[in-house]
Amino acid sequence: MDYEPNLVAVGLRTSSTMELAVIVPNLSGFFYDSFITVLEEEAGKMGYSLFILLSCDDPETEIINLKVCRQRRVAGIFACITPQTTDLSTYQKLLELEIPVLFFDKVPPGDFNKICLADEQAAQLSARVLLESHRKHVLALFGDLNLSISSRRKHSFVKAFGAKADSLAIEVATSSSEAYEKVMAAQRKDIKPDAVFCMSDEILTGAMRAIQELRLKIPEDIAVLTISNGFFPKLYYPEITYVETSARKLGKLAFQRMMEYIGGDTTNKELMVESVMVKGGSI
Amino acid sequence: MDYEPNLVAVGLRTSSTMELAVIVPNLSGFFYDSFITVLEEEAGKMGYSLFILLSCDDPETEIINLKVCRQRRVAGIFACITPQTTDLSTYQKLLELEIPVLFFDKVPPGDFNKICLADEQAAQLSARVLLESHRKHVLALFGDLNLSISSRRKHSFVKAFGAKADSLAIEVATSSSEAYEKVMAAQRKDIKPDAVFCMSDEILTGAMRAIQELRLKIPEDIAVLTISNGFFPKLYYPEITYVETSARKLGKLAFQRMMEYIGGDTTNKELMVESVMVKGGSI
């Protein structure tokens, strides 16, 4: 016939819904879309379906999303916390109810299961690439230093420059347009940078708008290096050299860890995704 | 206490899961991500949760996704069909089972509920903008003409050019890199285009890579106009003028229609989202 099992009934009976939830701040192109794509692909193969919940970087929405997860008795939660998340009691509660929570990308301090990008290593690798290019005046742009991702990257980056740190001008840009402004401002100074380092795609897009507007030649007038998921660097000519922080790898690892956890290994682990350099023509 | 209702049990009892599914080809195009973002926001407000299913433009995956929807007894499906989808019987079956199916963006022919972008109007508006710019040689790039979206846009575009169609060079580019090639090729010819029209973001990114490589000045050497959701045009300097096909508006309308349908209005309607021109500095 054309009978199809009712998974709602199965879920009730077996108290296993085969549904996973992912909480992300947004979907808009920089990173989480890739992460979720992998999750959905892997989940589908294993018979799981994926709920998507947006926090919009708002802790209240985050709490509401967690409530939904609980009411729906999801089999597991992939959570990226908001920058303002300090109260982890809702997450604790979920864990007590034996709903697996796997933090990824933006993770809280403390003893939890976490899957992160190797920020220190990515920043260090970036610094090394810049040092080897022998540029004299490097403008380095970092995001909001209140975010641990930014401060960690900056710290490792500066440290890796070591004695050559005097060739470095550090600036903070919390948005694409701020990055644009910083690059424009730097070009109005006496000593103009001959290299710019962007710690994220968002910053890269702003910096590149300025570079296009100033009609600077890459890499002759200015070298460009960024940390990226890999999409934006390919939009420009020449393609921008980047240190890859792969959302896909992060997703693969997160899903794998979730399966392990559901399979019984509920110890807390902190996993990292290492970065590699992808050569373009910008440095 | 801290009792939370079990929505799985509720779903079984009331045969209303309060779960919606959305089937999209991908998340990484700066279009479906916006669409889904709106859907999730609206769904959350109404107590619905959203499953995300990726078809990867593969009809077989599409069928599997529909099976999942059926087994999970979802309350409704937002579906963007693949270019190769011809067999609609699975969708028909779902409708017979009284699971609402709302087609959006890429929709099949026939009597269904559909929410579309006003392709004809967008193409017409684009043509008008180009005509008013009085450019002599317009290179117009369209996607795969097997897709109705491409053929409809092309047809309306050419029609709107009317007698001035001799100033038009039409090319097809089925990918970003093909668009790049077409622009490079056009510049090697005797008569070089002084304007380029891109029917989508994907084509724009390819065309812009060529323009950057050739170091053409926008709009002096070459004018640029695109049809877009609005993200990519802002990456360049000057910002690219575009005819907006808004994924957010599409999402809002789709969700609203879904609620109407679930509320009892199951007649088949075909709704359109009109486009507006957003002025950048590229034409």
Place this chain on the structure above:
DNA sequence: ATGAAAGCGCTAACAA
């Protein structure tokens, strides 16, 4: 081996 029955947590219908 095959079949009957209990029950997952809820809601809706009915009885008191």
Place this chain on the structure above:
DNA sequence: TTGTTAGCGCTTTCAT
């Protein structure tokens, strides 16, 4: 009003 009960569609246990 409040309380009881049947049953949504399955899985699992227990009896045949």
